[in-house]
Amino acid sequence: MDIVVYESLYGNTAAVAREIAAGLGEDARAMPTSEATPDVVAAARLVVAGAPVHALSLPTAKSRESARAKPQGHERMAADLGHVAMREWLASLPRGARLGAAFDTRVKGPLGHGAATAIATTLAADGYTLLDEPHGFTVHMHTSASTPGALLAAGEREAARAWGERLRAAAAALA
Numbered sequence: 001m002d003i004v005v006y007e008s009l010y011g012n013t014a015a016v017a018r019e020i021a022a023g024l025g026e027d028a029r030a031m032p033t034s035e036a037t038p039d040v041v042a043a044a045r046l047v048v049a050g051a052p053v054h055a056l057s058l059p060t061a062k063s064r065e066s067a068r069a070k071p072q073g074h075e076r077m078a079a080d081l082g083h084v085a086m087r088e089w090l091a092s093l094p095r096g097a098r099l100g101a102a103f104d105t106r107v108k109g110p111l112g113h114g115a116a117t118a119i120a121t122t123l124a125a126d127g128y129t130l131l132d133e134p135h136g137f138t139v140h141m142h143t144s145a146s147t148p149g150a151l152l153a154a155g156e157r158e159a160a161r162a163w164g165e166r167l168r169a170a171a172a173a174l175a
């Protein structure tokens with residue numbers, strides 16, 4: 001199985017993860033960090049992992065806490081802090097000769113860097129063969145909508161699905 005593991009506070013990284021899984025094909029599943037237990041990871045062929053950029057890198061306990069004070073949109077949708085942070089999940093990632101890829105969601109401009117690169121560095125250090133460069137998907141800083149995924153810029157769902165298809169082809173080329 002291929003898994004697309006995500007940390008997502010307002011549902012945007014989760015929406016990207018689901019599109020990547022759809023692009024990867026029937027044998028792929030998107031899941032939050034808490035569901036991607038070491039056993040699930042150990043059984044995977046490909047592990048794609050993604051998180052939002054917070055303060056130029058992976059979310060920290062402090063940045064997650066500050067998101068608590070930033071509900072999204074007019075209806076004030078609360079940040080979902082119910083899953084393990086990507087940073088913590090990576091710290092207990094099983095090592096192994098698996099395939100990997102990393103992505104993040106970020107705003108356009110100089111602030112939007114770092115989370116995907118940090119994930120890719122850990123995956124590579126833990127023995128994963130990276131199928132592509134770390135990949136970023138663009139979100140808006142604000143939205144008036146309070147629905148999960150409402151920050152995603154136009155075209156990013158399609159771009160995520162296309163990236164999943166590219167990862168699938170890259171994995172097949174290595175088989």
Ligand SMILES: Cc1cc2nc3c(=O)[nH]c(=O)nc-3n(C[C@H](O)[C@H](O)[C@H](O)COP(=O)(O)O)c2cc1C
Nearest residue numbers: 008009010011012013052054055056105107111112
């Ligand atoms: C506390 C906090 C800090 C953030 N810092 C950055 C940043 O440094 N660079 C950036 O591009 N986006 C930043 N953002 C915007 C997030 O990237 C955006 O909220 C995220 O991609 C939404 O994804 P999610 O719904 O999966 O959490 C920040 C957001 C929060 C809540």
